[in-house]
Amino acid sequence: MSCRAASLHALMLFWRWRAPPFPLPEAGAYWLARRFRVLPFVGQLANPKNPMKQMTPLEELRHSASHILATAILRLYPEAKLDIGPPTDAGFYYDIDLDHKLSLEDLEKIEAEMKKIVKENQRFERQEVSRDEAIELIKKIGQERYKLGRLEDIPEGEEISFYRNGEFIDLCAGTHVKYTSKVKAFKLLNIAGAYHRGDEKNKQLQRIYGTAFPNKEELATYLKNLEEAKQRDHRKLGREQKLFHIDEAVGQGLVLWTPKGSIIRQELQNFISEELRQQGYDQVFTPHIGKLGLYRTSGHFPYYKESQFTPIVENDELEHLAHEGCSCAQLSNMVDKGEVDGFLLKPMNCPMHIKIFDSQRHSYRDLPIRLAEFGTVYRWEQSGELNGMTRVRGFTQDDAHIFCTEDQLASEIHGCLDLVKKVFGTLGMNDYRVRLSLRDPDSTKYVGRPEAWDKAEAALREAVQVLGVPYNEEPGEAAFYGPKIDFVVKDVIGREWQLGTVQVDYNLPERFELSYIGADNQEHRPVMVHRAPFGSLERFTGVLIEHFAGNFPVWLSPEQVRILPITDDQLEFAQEVQKKLQAAKIRVSIDSHSDKFGAKVRRAEMEKVPYMFVIGKNEAAEGNVTIRSRVNKAHDGAKPADEAIGLILEQIAEKALPVLEEKA
RNA sequence: GCCCUUGUAGCUCAGUCGGUAGAGCACUUCCUUGGUAAGGAAGAGGUCGGCGGUUCAAAUCCGCUCGAGGGCUCCA
Numbered sequence: 001m002s003c004r005a006a007s008l009h010a011l012m013l014f015w016r017w018r019a020p021p022f023p024l025p026e027a028g029a030y031w032l033a034r035r036f037r038v039l040p041f042v043g044q045l046a047n048p049k050n051p052m053k054q055m056t057p058l059e060e061l062r063h064s065a066s067h068i069l070a071t072a073i074l075r076l077y078p079e080a081k082l083d084i085g086p087p088t089d090a091g092f093y094y095d096i097d098l099d100h101k102l103s104l105e106d107l108e109k110i111e112a113e114m115k116k117i118v119k120e121n122q123r124f125e126r127q128e129v130s131r132d133e134a135i136e137l138i139k140k141i142g143q144e145r146y147k148l149g150r151l152e153d154i155p156e157g158e159e160i161s162f163y164r165n166g167e168f169i170d171l172c173a174g175t176h177v178k179y180t181s182k183v184k185a186f187k188l189l190n191i192a193g194a195y196h197r198g199d200e201k202n203k204q205l206q207r208i209y210g211t212a213f214p215n216k217e218e219l220a221t222y223l224k225n226l227e228e229a230k231q232r233d234h235r236k237l238g239r240e241q242k243l244f245h246i247d248e249a250v251g252q253g254l255v256l257w258t259p260k261g262s263i264i265r266q267e268l269q270n271f272i273s274e275e276l277r278q279q280g281y282d283q284v285f286t287p288h289i290g291k292l293g294l295y296r297t298s299g300h301f302p303y304y305k306e307s308q309f310t311p312i313v314e315n316d317e318l319e320h321l322a323h324e325g326c327s328c329a330q331l332s333n334m335v336d337k338g339e340v341d342g343f344l345l346k347p348m349n350c351p352m353h354i355k356i357f358d359s360q361r362h363s364y365r366d367l368p369i370r371l372a373e374f375g376t377v378y379r380w381e382q383s384g385e386l387n388g389m390t391r392v393r394g395f396t397q398d399d400a401h402i403f404c405t406e407d408q409l410a411s412e413i414h415g416c417l418d419l420v421k422k423v424f425g426t427l428g429m430n431d432y433r434v435r436l437s438l439r440d441p442d443s444t445k446y447v448g449r450p451e452a453w454d455k456a457e458a459a460l461r462e463a464v465q466v467l468g469v470p471y472n473e474e475p476g477e478a479a480f481y482g483p484k485i486d487f488v489v490k491d492v493i494g495r496e497w498q499l500g501t502v503q504v505d506y507n508l509p510e511r512f513e514l515s516y517i518g519a520d521n522q523e524h525r526p527v528m529v530h531r532a533p534f535g536s537l538e539r540f541t542g543v544l545i546e547h548f549a550g551n552f553p554v555w556l557s558p559e560q561v562r563i564l565p566i567t568d569d570q571l572e573f574a575q576e577v578q579k580k581l582q583a584a585k586i587r588v589s590i591d592s593h594s595d596k597f598g599a600k601v602r603r604a605e606m607e608k609v610p611y612m613f614v615i616g617k618n619e620a621a622e623g624n625v626t627i628r629s630r631v632n633k634a635h636d637g638a639k640p641a642d643e644a645i646g647l648i649l650e651q652i653a654e655k656a657l658p659v660l661e662e663k664a
Numbered sequence: 665g666c667c668c669u670u671g672u673a674g675c676u677c678a679g680u681c682g683g684u685a686g687a688g689c690a691c692u693u694c695c696u697u698g699g700u701a702a703g704g705a706a707g708a709g710g711u712c713g714g715c716g717g718u719u720c721a722a723a724u725c726c727g728c729u730c731g732a733g734g735g736c737u738c739c740a
Binding site: 101102103104189190191192193194195198199200204205206207209235239240248252300303304306307347348350377379381382383384385386387391477478479480481482484493498501503530564566567568569594595596597598599600601602603604605606612614616617618626628 | 665666667668669674675695696697698699700701702703713730731732733734735736737738739740
């Protein structure tokens with residue numbers, strides 16, 4: 001497939017700019033759904049190393065509901081091939097292989113059939129069999145396509161059991177409720193594609209999600225909570241409060257920070273900058289693109305290629321190659337092999353910071369050197385993965401790289417962890433978990449020597465133990481160049497997002513042959529620490545919007561005070577007060593609409609302005625304002641304007657967290 | 665990228681059986697100057713995501729495509 005200059009060029013342009021201008025999308029209503037985490041014991045089937053655990057009553061209930069689901073499916077679609085149907089932390093699912101594409105209408109039918117089965121009050125019966133009997137039984141019920149594989153997962157010597165209810169029988173470790181009638185409150189929620197055994201190379205099955213509770217009330221509460229959670233979705237609040245905008249014409253996953261959102265971002269940056277100054281970091285700036293060679297040295301280009309935007313090759317080079325009859329495939333190959341040079345939109349900041357470090361000779365006396373940058377990086381995320389501000393293609397990290405000696409490593413890691421803790425604590429984000437992300441020894445996606453990895457992993461493990469917070473070790477979660485400690489939080493619908501991160505890296509210093517001169521006058525290799533307490537400003541802000549449900553603390557609020565004159569007669573005094581507030585560097589506006597007072601209050605409430613200064617006839621006469629806040633809705637008496645301003649300044653200086661009314 | 669769902673005004677939505685579009689909020693103007701979550705009136709605003717097809721006629725039916733939502737996979 002060879003192409004001429006024009007089409008080759010067009011193709012390269014196409015690769016570079018994949019965002020044609022299309023009209024703005026409409027945010028469709030999203031279906032009740034959430035990411036379910038499969039409970040550990042389910043691994044009994046998938047992962048024979050896990051010991052069998054007794055299910056809790058709720059798990060039994062949901063597991064039984066999934067069997068009832070499978071029973072109903074086989075009644076309606078006898079040709080369906082079943083895979084697995086475990087309970088999860090929020091419900092259950094069953095994966096089935098069925099040519100008929102299930103629709104939401106089908107779900108209703110299936111649910112109706114399930115209700116019948118519940119009414120039939122079938123008994124769940126356990127049956128233990130030998131391996132040969134199991135094979136025979138699976139063949140007899142015509143479910144050999146997936147169940148035989150699942151059977152093979154059960155190690156020799158372990159008990160093999162089936163569960164039967166009515167006409168349905170399924171390879172299953174259990175346990176179950178006694179009768180189908182125990183499953184009183186359940187609901188099928190949605191259909192999704194799911195690869196068999198979670199492997200992209202395998203066939204995609206149809207997964208039906210549902211949930212079940214001991215009674216109708218709990219189910220109703222769950223569904224209601226799900227609805228309410230959607231009210232604080234950062235995409236909804238971001239639009240309503242004009243915090244950010246994503247425009248098709250600009251490109252998928254590329255965030256436009258609107259003026260109000262920019263204030264939040266700027267405040268967050270100021271906050272972190274101040275901390276960095278105190279902790280001895282140096283601020284740097286680096287460009288958005290760099291030569292491919294740089295990223296070959298770092299390993300990004302080979303190891304991280306799928307996640308990057310296509311390299312940028314210069315026009316002259318392209319035309320020259322096209323004249324020589326170079327095909328697109330050849331070009332791509334040459335770029336890969338380094339025979340053609342180009343530039344890469346940077347996927348990470350580290351190589352640039354490394355080059356700053358390496359631009360000078362360093363003595364051990366200089367170390368640690370801490371280079372910090374709000375660095376914007378670009379990554380080619382799969383379209384199906386993009387999500388508001390939390391998963392995007394261009395984002396700014398509050399990044400820094402520390403170059404230190406082996407001896408300094410522990411205290412540097414501790415410094416970073418403290419910083420992350422401080423950031424989270426200041427914002428009242430206490431609901432996070434700590435993940436020690438290690439390499440998967442069986443994978444080839446990592447650079448560097450195993451010994452370097454071992455050292456780095458040990459250093460982080462020790463640090464996180466000293467930190468004294470609960471954590472879990474997760475192999476396979478490491479960055480390609482090193483292990484990390486991640487701070488992970490959940491969004492409103494239960495999805496987990498990695499925010500702050502601290503990573504130890506022995507590999508990049510080696511790849512870039514970094515060195516410093518030690519006390520012995522010999523060259524030594526420094527160790528690198530990568531860290532970002534927010535992770536990315538986009539993701540962090542998205543999570544923050546949901547965390548506060550749009551009710552930002554005063555120091556972060558785009559508008560901190562709104563002055564509400566009761567009538568136009570107070571406008572003059574309102575402007576005086578506004579000037580005072582502005583002089584105190586408080587973000588303030590006056591609502592001078594010709595609305596009734598109640599409407600002004602309503603508008604400010606809906607826009608979640610933390611403080612309203614009410615100015616009526618009485619206040620104006622005495623130089624007072626009456627404060628209406630989120631806690632104290634009204635009637636706290638009038639105060640002199642200066643005193644009121646003092647109160648606000650105090651809140652800002654303290655970075656006080658919002659105190660809201662008790663929520664139902 | 666894959667599976668399901670979805671796309672009508674800035675926002676939230678209605679639009680019956682195909683007969684060239686409606687509401688509320690927001691916006692503009694005018695009236696109204698009011699004490700803690702919506703005062704009144706008028707006006708402006710959309711070739712129904714895009715392209716193609718079926719039809720005398722398409723927002724409505726079909727195909728392709730782009731975007732969005734949920735899930736899977738991935739996630740440095």
